[in-house]
Amino acid sequence: MKKLLAAAAMAATLFAAQVSAMSDSAETGYTETKYPIVLVHGFLGWDTMLGIDYWYKVVETLEEDGAQVFVASVPNASTPEIRGEELIPQVEEVLAITGASKVNLIGHSHGGPTTRYVASVRPDLIASVTSISGVNKGTPIADTLMELSDDSAAFDAVFGTIVNVAAEVLNQISGADFDGVNAMVAIESMTTDNAVIFNAAHPGGIPATECGEGDYEYNGVRYYSWAGADPTTNALDPMDLITLAFTQFFPDDVVNDGFVGACAAHLGMVIRDDFRMNHLDEINQFLGMHDLTETDPLTVFRTHANRLKNVGL
Helix, strand or coil: CCCCCCCHHHHHHHHHHCEEECCCCCCCCCCCCCCEEECCCCCCCEEEECCEEEECCHHHHHHHHHHHHHHHECCCCCCHHHHHHHHHHHHHHHHHCCCCCCCCEEEEECCHHHHHHHCCCCCCCEEEEEEEEECCCCCHHHHHHHHHHCCCHHHHHHHHHHHHHHHHHHHHHHHHHCCCCCCCHHHHHHCHHHHHHHHCCCCCCCCCCCCCCCEECCCEEEEEEEEEEECCCCCCCCCCHHHHHHHHHCCCCCCCCCCEEEEEECCEEEEEECCCCCCCCHHCCCCCCCCCCCCCCHHHHHHHHHHHHHCCC
């Protein structure tokens, strides 16, 4: 059962910062990191919507064995810089509530560049950044969509309207209620060209080679990443249809999870880039459906929390 990690007197402050958390008594301490963990959703993401958590069962799983976990709420469609600026005060609230000096940020998809931005401009607040299939070097999906928008005013108008309506609906249903969500601006920020510009400004953990590892530590912040490499993983999962459709944007020789290329997701220490998971399996969606022959996504989160614990984070 969810409950906030703050005294009743601080609850209003927590809600104002749009950070939610749960705490359960530690049983083994296996996931008991030194610093709190803050989860940051990706493009068109949410914290909780219609009773479904974006990080499906991830928070409960980590907290069972001692972790302090908070779920941030940032604009679901905007640039990493704007999303990051919304995240910074939430991180500060977590530090005020817990008494910790830093946090471990874990970002999925567009949450990768978002968390990297915060680590770049406020490294004093961040112990580590973990990018889960982060759009760290862009994605062909964004490249193609922006090319189509530039070439066709009709496509730009129709597609732009559809994705912006979707972003606003999710924004309202989830209760995030951020002003100025703009899906086309968000998609443009995920193009290969814009990723190059962003990475030059915020280079922490970015590999110098196409498919290598980046600095494990940069400016006092540790960097980690992992990614899936299979767009379709469970015949019963309706979301596989989406990842299957979007994988068509990738060249045949580019391994991807349906949204992001495996190499493009690399950041810092690469845990793995070949999990038999699609882009949504990585956060245990849809409702925990994933390839039954692959490691459970929740186990990956538990193992990583223990990894952070073991290096003093």
